[in-house]
Each structure stands twice: as structure tokens, then as C-alpha cells.
Amino acid sequence: MRQLLEGMSAKVSRLLMLLIMLFVGVATYQPLHASTDYEDVIEAEESLVDTALPADQTEEFSNALAQLASASFSKKEDLTSELVAKRFPGSRGVLVALLENQLYADKSSGKVLILSEQDGEKTYHDAISGELIADGGSDKKRITTNNSLRKKLRGDIAIFDLHSEDRNVRLGAVQQLRDVVDQSVATMLMKQQSIEKDDDVIEEIRVTLAIFDLGSEDSEARLAAVEALDGELGNDVFNQISALLHSEEDKEVIKAAQATIKRIEGKRDFYSLLETAFFGLSFGSVLVLAAIGLAITFGVMGVINMAHGELIMLGAYTTFVMQQLLPDHIGLSIILSIPAAFLVSGLVGIGIERGVVRFLYGRPLETLLATFGVSLILQQLVRTIFSPLNRSVQTPEMMSGLLRFNEVFAVTYNRLYILIFTFIVFAGLWLILNKTSLGLKVRAVSQNRQMARAMGVRTARVDALTFGLGSGVAGIAGVALSQLTNVGPNLGQAYIIDSFMVVVFGGVGNLWGTLVGGMTLGVATKFLEPHVGAVVAKIIMLVFIILFIQRRKQGLFPQKGRAASGA
């Protein structure tokens, strides 16, 4: 056993390292998010509060604030408008705090306070002077808001942000202002447009102004606005133009608006097609990951391993255990899980091969039954050790969130990474099978066992290693799956039939077949789903494969030559 281990680690470890490095590279790449987080802005603003104000302004400011504490919601809207119009240096901080439910009024002292929370510790500052008030006074009460006020507040804050140094803040501000745009805002935007340097912000302002112009009295202006909005994908643009079509009377504008809507719809359809294709590829990558280990044990060795799904499950549980061990380093634990899962599942696989499968070579049906027994034992083992309930595996920050290409097309990072990861695993396996001596021996044994033995290949060892490799890859698949689904004792069962279907569909003994087969099935399923629903799509795919196998027993990529027909 030790020899086996060493043999395997020597040959596989170099590739594994490559895999890990690539994965780390991908995982740590952090694209720029368009940050509109108020938190950042608050911190920036807090330092500004300290600057001293002229006395008359301070009084005006504190008057307005004092009224804010007890005003009705509509009065609050007027007061916030005043804060904006007068542009007190502390205005923005107050507006943000109000929006974030962090503005308090202390009745006893008459002061208005801003709450800030750090590491669970609450501190209060005077909204005007910025001085620290330790407990925030005894009689403080939160100043409340409602939906309409909050909407207005966002616009108000955006007006301040429009002049921010940070282009991302400015971009966010324009987007906020789109909902509340009126003549005064439009004037402000036009002013900003003339001095703005950043192209994205200019574009955003252009669209916002065009939306504003849709409501213009002048039909020429409306026409120009409709034309200006041609090709914009956002929901707001679409809704505004659709609304315009209902109220519009000018024929020219109607015609232009209809054409624009049509073009927007065309573009949206294209992107939704792209999105479906991505979902399909993503689902396909899951299928390929689940099936690729099987492509080795079943495809190359001809062994039916019904416990394959449970080896995937073990990989997922390995991820769970790694996270329990490293609770503060979720990202690192995922990366470490990859080799760990490979080892765990690989060793269990070798155990299955040495303990059960090797006695049954040449008896595929018995192998199927025996390994099914193993799968039951593994499932129950997991139930005993971890409980029958699902365990949740956390997603590291680098893998959560969306990669947004435009307003209607975005992909989730975890799916994207898993797609890339699938290709890496595939490439790695391909290299192992085609460029290493282990791969050479595996292929030799699978083609002619007797001859390989005569040439001095230790076939028993190669069998064990091949089985271990296939099983280890199943473990790696488990790591990836833990990021998409619940980790539970039934995880493996959900994938075993799909995996067999992919391998058989792609052509047994052919890695490329598995890749193409899995991706094809994935994409086809996702394109069917919107029309017939998920369950029926699945049934259709199963029936399709059943019929396909019966037409072409050898799958998409049959093994060629005289030998294959005899096998």
C-alpha cells in the first residue's frame, strides 16, 4: 500500500501542483466591483464633519436638524431638500445616516446624533460638531423614514456624490439620480456632463438625460431622446420607452420608439440566449466533472463502479471537514480541499479496487452489484459520522457575486470558476493519460492486458493506480459540487445515473467524448428547460440518450478499428 501511495504521489503530485497553482491564480484574481457602498463614503465624510462652520450656517443647520427629529414624513422631505440646497458641509453625512437608520435625536439635549458601529461597539457623534458623545444621551430616539423618503434620500445623496473625486461614486450617483430626475437634477447633470472626464460617467449621464427628455413637451426632443436610447439594455430604459408608447401621440416618435423597442428586445433575446448557453455550459461542466472520473474507471478499465457517486460525496465532505478545521480561512480551505479530496477519494477508490473489484475482473455485472453494496456502506457511514442531514459548505468571497457584462447579462463567479476548473481538471487528466508513463501503462493494460503483462507492466499495480486516479478525480468533482449544492449523504446518488449517461453518450473509453457529451447534454438540457420545465427536460434527455445508445452503441466518439468491434 505504501508503495502504491508513493508511486501515485510521485507521478501525480507534479500535475496536482500545477492544478492548484492555476486554481489559486484564478481564485485570487479580483475584478473591480462598481462600488456604491455607503460605508466607504461615510468614513470619508466623517473626517469632513470636523471642519469648523461659519456661525450663521451652523445655526441654520442645527435648526433644520432640530425640526427633522419631530417632523412628519412629508416635512422631512422638505427639510432634506433644504439640506441639499444649502449644501452644509455636514449635510451629506446626515442624509446618509438617515437613510441607513443611524440618525438619532436626543430629546434631553436637543442634539442630533449619528450612530456608527464598529466591531459591535456603538458610538455616537454630534451631527453638527462631530464631537463624540459616549453613550449618546439617555433619551435618544431614532429618526424614522419611509419608502418614499428613502427614495428621495438616495437621490439627495447622489447629488452630493456627483462631485465626488471617485469615478465609481459618481457613476453610482448618476444611476441613483435616474429614478428621481427632474428639471433641476437635469440641469445639474448637464453641468456635470460638460466637465466630466470619465467616459462611463458621461455615457450614464447621456442615458439619464435622454430618459428625462422622454417626458419632454417637445416632440422633437422626445424623438431625439428615443433615438439616443437606441440599443440601451437597461430595464428602466425599456420601461420608460414602453410607457412612452402608451401616451405618445406623435407618429414619428411612435415609429422611432417601436423600432427602438424592437432593437432592444432583439439585443435582450441575444443576451438571454447567451445566458442560457452559459447556464448550459455550467451544468455541462458539472456533468463532465462528475463523469470524468467514471470515464477512467468505466471507460478505460471497463469497471462499473456504482460507488462513483459516493466518491464524489466523499470529496464534498472532505471540503466540509477542511472548513471545520480552518473556519477563518474559507478560501484557503477550499484550495486545500482539492488535493485532500483527491487523496481521500483516491485512497478509498484504491481500497475498493484491492478489496472488491480486482476479484471480479471480467464479470461486469457482479462488479456492478458489489460496488453498489460499497456505495450503500459509504452512504451509511457518512450518515453515522456526520448525521443524515445536509451540511452546508461556505462559499469563499472570491467565488460569490456576479460578473456583470451589461444590464441583462451577468454570470455568477462560482459557476464561472467551476467551468474553468473543469477544463483544468480535464487538461490535467489528459496530460496524465497521454504524457506520463502511468498513462502509457494504463492505456497499454486497457488495450491488451496479457501483452502488457508480458512486457513487464505490473498490471495489478496499474489497475489500482488507475482506479485510484479515477476515484480521486471524483473527489475533486465533489469539492466543486460542494460549492453548488448541498452536501449530504444522497449527493452521490443524484449524479451516478447522469455520469453513466454522459460517459456512454460520449463514447466509452474516450475522454474527449466525455467532455463533448457532458457539455452537449448540459446545454441541451438548459435550452429545453424554459420550454418544458426542469423535470420534463431531464426525462427528455434520458429518453434521448436511451434511444441514442440504441442507435449508436459506441457513443458519439466510438473507439475505432478492428479490436473495438471484438471488445
Added chain:
Amino acid sequence: MSMLKPLRDFTERDRVFDMVNPALRSPKLDVSHGTVLYLEDISVSFDGFRALNDLTLYIQAGELRCIIGPNGAGKTTMMDVITGKTRPDTGSAFFGQTIDLLRLSEPDIAQAGIGRKFQSPTVFEQHTVFENLELSMAGPRGVWAMLYARLNAEQREKIDSVLELTGLQDLRFALAGSLSHGQKQWLEIGMLLMQEPALLLVDEPVAGMTPQETERTAELLVSLAGERSVVVVEHDMEFVRSIARTVTVLHEGSVLAEGSMDQVQSNPKVVEVYLGEQV
């Protein structure tokens, strides 16, 4: 390709349409022209490798023909084509005047009267010798008929006579799997006899047999010829010489030479590709 087949039938005006050809529906062997097997321009390729290359071969009714050739000459592939296991890419294969072998499945061809003995003996190992012969017996092959099928006295006699002929009468209730290699060869020949075929294809019948057994096999095959047609593929030159009247040499998928053993052996081409290696 297969979809084009009906279309091609309409364009080949020298042939009778399938639908009006009664022979296809109930094949009856017709050897009125004296030829039992016609193979014409048969080509088979496996993934670029040409196993048969425009092979043309005729077997006369009642003839005993030996086919020799180096490994890879296409002997086994030829038998596969005749028995329906492999479909040729081009060419035609007729059994008698009327039976188009390329349109029939393996069981149909067997029932039409072509029996085959394989290179390595394949018998039903879990069945007794008697049962092996019973299953091979000529007669109906339908599912329902077999549920109610019973042996009559005549059929038992037939099996007994074949048991005697093959020297297996004492082993009639032995499992075929427990027989020696030579006995399995005999059993397979016996199964072939039970089928009462008009054409026997025999692939290496004497491999693994003792000299005495080989001699008996030679006698048996010679005695069968005349009543039936026999095609023997064999590597054992002595054996071929002892039974053959006509020998065909295959090389690289087509006929290299044909004639008596002496003629063939003196053919310089044959000497070069085949016998040259042997001598």
C-alpha cells in the same frame, strides 16, 4: 447509406424489384447453374484497412474447396461476409441463384443453409453434448414453436447417428464445457452436421487435434462433399494436401491464385508471398 438502398433498387433495371421477388420472402436454394456461392467484387475496410479488396470467388455445388493464405489475407472476414456478421462496403454475395446474402441477417443465412464452424471451437458450455446437437438440429426456429418443441424418434436417431459419427456417444450427457479441445472441435462439427447445411464453412477444423483425429476429420469432410459444398480454411498444409481438389490462395483481400495444390504450389507469386515464408 442504407436509406439509399431502396432508391438504388429502382435504378438497377437489370434486377427484379425486391417486392416482386418471391425468393426473398421464402428463400429456397437454387443451384440450377451449378454454382452454390457467388462472391463478386466484395470490398470491406476497417477504418482505412482493406480486409477484402474486390474479392471474387465462386464455389461449385458439391465442391470441397480449401482456402489458404497468410495471416491477414481476409479469410475470416470473407466468412464473416458470407454469414452476415460483416456487411461489405461494395460487391454482391449470392447463395445459389436467388438468395441475396447481403439482405439477410445471420439467423436467416443460417436457416437458408449455410453452416459455420468457428476458428476456436464455440459450443454451449453449460449444455450437454446432446443438448448442443439438439439445438443445432435443422427445423423451425420460431419462439412459440420452441416452447412446445419435443424430439420425435426420428430426430433422436439423427442425434444418435451424429454422436456416433463424432465419437461422442459416451459423452452425450457430459457438459460441453468439460470436453477437451479436440472433442469440442468434433462437437462443433457435429453441430454443423445437425444443421444439414447446403454449404459448410469450416475454419481451421484440425487445430488442436491428434494426427488420428485429423485423419478422421479429413475423411469426414471428403465424404460430405458431393452432397454438400464445403469450404475449408486451414493452415495445416498436409491436411489441405490430403483433402483438396481445388485450392484458392487469398492475399491482401483478393484471390492470388486458384487451382490444384500442385499448380498453386508452383505458382511463383504464391511462393513469394506465402509458401516462400513457409519453406
Added chain:
Amino acid sequence: MTLQDHSAISRVMRSDRGIKWFVGLLLAAAVLLPLGHLLFPPESSLHVSTYTLGLVGKYMTYALLAVSIDLIWGYCGILSLGHTAFFALGGYAMGMYLMRQIGTRGVYGDPLLPDFMVFLNWDSLPWYWHGFDMFWFAAVMVVLAPGLLALVFGWFAFQSRVVGVYFSIITQALTFALLLAFFRNEMGFGGNNGLTDFKELLGFDLQASSTRVGLYVTSALALLAGVLVCRWIVASRFGRIIAAIRDSESRTRFIGYRVEHYKLWLFCFSAMLAGIAGALYVPQVGIINPGEFAPINSIEAVVWVAVGGRGTLYGAVVGAILVNYAKSYFTMAWPEAWLYALGVLFVLVTLFLPKGVLGLLQRFKRAES
């Protein structure tokens, strides 16, 4: 071994000695258990409760399913990992009849529509539910539905010569597809919950102990008939041909047998047998739901056959009863351990008992003599 002895019964009886024992035991079980139930008062230690009767009756239907699997696997080498699909189809056909018998006694009291359809706001009976109010129609469907599915599926599979493991895997996919389909409410078979709350069968109250006795005896007799018919089949020349196909399919073809026809016939017959087993199962357990289609059930049924010893028919019966008795015992006494036990059983039987329990007994016998 005389030539004049031609009757079908003699053919079956002659085929081996064990069959007499088997027939005797099964008849005894069919008679004695109900007697124990009817003659002895509940306090008596000889009393057989309705629960026990129901349990043994259930085992009998499982045994019939196992026999149907053994017929194709043990004798023809066709390993179907989707045979409970046929079992479940037979069960659903029976369940639909029982459902229609509920009539106005349902929760919603609709004279025509079963409760779940009322619940789904359906206003008329789907076309495929018509006729199931008649027992003879349901009885025909019990064999016809599985038979037709087997015919279509088998025709495709055998015609294109899908064999061995490939066949096993696509049968598993078949039953998985059916599982998903029957889970859907739109299919009109009660979705997730399946068909249940049955009231009566042919006018007999399903709760009445006399009905339970009747069902038990019917199951035992059906099992007996099933085994005898299968024995008759495998003892015929047809039986020797399918065994020949198992051992060398291409050889069988070359001596003139249309292998596909034989396999298809056998597969359809086996499916119908499984359908009958399912139909007897449903009234005894009182429910049929899509869970019966789960691939694991099929594989478990294959293990019953392996445990008993395949290729013997009564091995399948012995295996089904042994394993299910163990299952009943474990799930009551020690539920967590059952899957371990089953898993270990799979491995041990395939590794050490290729001929099952019966093979082991034979080996002991030989060792003694």
C-alpha cells in the same frame, strides 16, 4: 426418461427434484398460515396476526418479482436494473382500479374524480383513467402496461444489440425517467403522494381480515403458478435456447435462431410477471407511489436473486424472503444498521457466494456425501 411421458406437468416435475419440495412447502404456507389466523384465538401462541399475514403476503409478491428477474438474468444473462418499473406499473394499474372503487367515500366525495384530482381542480377524468372502474380492464392493464413498455423498450434495445452492462444502465435510466415522470402532478397519477386510501377490492373491504387472508392466499398461489410456469419455460427447448444465448449469443445466431425475438419474448413475459407481482403488492400495503420506481429498489431486487442463487427460480424466492425478513427485522430493531448489512450482503454474496444460498447448501450436501 421415457418418450411417452409428454404432459406439461411431467416436464416440469421431471426437471429436478427440488420442485416437489418447493411446491409442497408453498402450498403448506398458503394453507397453514390462514388456518392459524382463522382457527386460533388472538391469545393463542399459534395465532397468526393479520399483520404477519400481510407481511408474508408482501414477501410473496416480492418473491414473484425476484422470480421474474431470475428468469431473464439467471437463464438469459439479461440484467435489468429497472425491473421495479414493471412492478410499479402493474401496481399503478391496480391502484387506479382501487382508486375508482373509492367513489363517493373520498374526502371530497366526488363520484368520478379521485381526491387528488379534485384537489388539483381538474374537472374531468383523464382519458387513460377510463375503464379502470372495471376489474377485468384493470386486470388486463396489469399485464398489458408493463408488457407494452417492455415490448417497445426491448424491441429498441435488442434490435440494436445493446447487451450486458449497457443494457443494465439504460434500464436504470428508464426507471429513473419514470420515477421523475410519476412525481409530476400533471401526469395524473397522484404525483408525490401516489395512490392510497383504498377502500375495497371487488366489493370486499380491504381492512377486513377475511380479505387479507384472501389476498395472502392469492399471492401465494400466484407465486406458485409463476414459479411453475417459469420452470415449464426453462425446461422447454426454448429454455435451452435462452441459456445458449446467455453463454454465446453470436453462436446461437449462427445456428439460425433470431436471438432478438427470444430475448424480447422473455423480457416481455418477465415484465408481465413483475406487473402481476406489483398488482398483488398494492392492495396488501395499501399504497403505491413513485418511490417504487427508484433505481435502488430494482438493484435491491436483483440482490435478492443473487443471495438466493440465480438460475434456479426458487433461489430467487428464498433470497427475496430471506433478505426482506432481515430488512423487516433490522428496520425495527436496529434501523441504522440495515444499509450497512445490505451493503455488506451485496459485496459478500458477489465475492464469496456466486451461486447464492442454494449453491452453498448444494456444496454442503456434496461435501457430506
